[in-house]
Amino acid sequence: MAVGTVTSTSWASVLADFKELTKVKLAVSVVFSAVAGYFLGADVIEIRSLLLLAIGGYGLVGASNAFNQVIERDLDKLMKRTQNRPVPAGRVSVKNAMAVAIALTIMGIVSLYYLNPKTAMFGAISLFLYTSVYTPLKTITPLCVFVGAFPGAIPFMLGWVGATNEFGIEPGTLFMIQFFWQFPHFWALGWMLDEDYRRGGFKMLPTGKKDGKTAFQIIMYTIWMLVISIIPAFGITGKLQLSVVGAIIIGLMGLVMLYFAFKLYEKRDNATARKLMLASVSYISLMQIVYVIDKFI
Structure with a gap:
């Protein structure tokens, strides 16, 4: 035994x-x-x-x-x-x-x-x-x-x-959505763990500091992510399609993430960075689910 x-x-x-x-x-x-x-x-x-x-x-x-x-x-x-x-x-x-x-x-x-x-x-x-x-x-x-x-x-x-x-415009668009998403996600994570990353010698924040310039870049990349996420609704991405309803839902989710990006610019603290990081994790998964459901209904 x-x-x-x-x-x-x-x-x-x-x-x-x-x-x-x-x-x-x-x-x-x-x-x-x-x-x-x-x-x-x-x-x-x-x-x-x-x-x-x-x-x-x-x-x-x-x-x-x-x-x-x-x-x-x-x-x-x-x-x-x-x-x-x-x-x-x-x-x-x-x-x-x-x-x-x-x-x-x-x-x-x-x-x-x-x-x-x-x-x-x-x-x-x-x-x-x-x-x-x-x-x-x-x-x-x-x-x-x-x-x-x-x-x-x-x-x-x-x-x-x-x-x-x-490989064409369709997978290229999917690539670009997730490409731009990673900047607010990882910079929010880098903001939260900046002190720990410094112990290991890692340089994760774009300015090297938890400052307004880093927060501003997070806002800009979040906007780009949101714009690209709804582009398929305009019928210019080949077989990759998105309905108006799907675009609205994704747009609203993106605005939630953008809200936390602006709050980080305002407060510049770890608690807000954590909220942004969690919002980004929710966004990427829910956005993909919306795309899939939108295709089949």
Whole structure:
């Protein structure tokens, strides 16, 4: 009985570390974006394609996060929010973390390749940009957020490419929506965690400070995100369509996010930055749901 209990606890610990190494919540949200893009692009929903997209998407996001935690293990030890991650805490060795990352990379690219080669290519580009460009830049320049916005914007677009094996104005529009969304989202997060990021040497805010200029840029990028989100309602984005009702709903959600962006400019405190960050998380998921529902009704 005791041996069985210990074994059960060990497996539970391994699973918990795997989930933290791959950042399971983030990975699932990325897969959600990709699936939403797939529904928007597909004429016929195929379970096999959805499974390949989900497995491939989780594999590459999980691999990106595992590689990231290996690369940043010494910096993660310096920050409160990351010091208990599996690698810096010593629960998972660098060798084992690399093995997991490599295995997930292979699983992800192969799964997406079986879906179609273009999807695998974009997935591989996302992995490369995140691990080899964005991650090193985080301690060098605030432009890291701009660079990181490229791999971060690929999932929504990836689903469309996975469904159609084509890249055009439709997936390009989905890419741009999520691209501009990331600036207010990550700068709000960077504002909240600025002190902790400084301990690790990360440069996440555009001006390097929690000031009016950073808050103003958050407002401007939120406006761009909102404008691009409703552009499909004007019939200029090919097969990607949005009804007037859908555009109004998304517009109202965007205005809520913009409200918190203006409040951050006014108050410039962590509590308001947190509200903006939470509003941005709600916005991206609800916006994608509205797009999908709008297509099918």
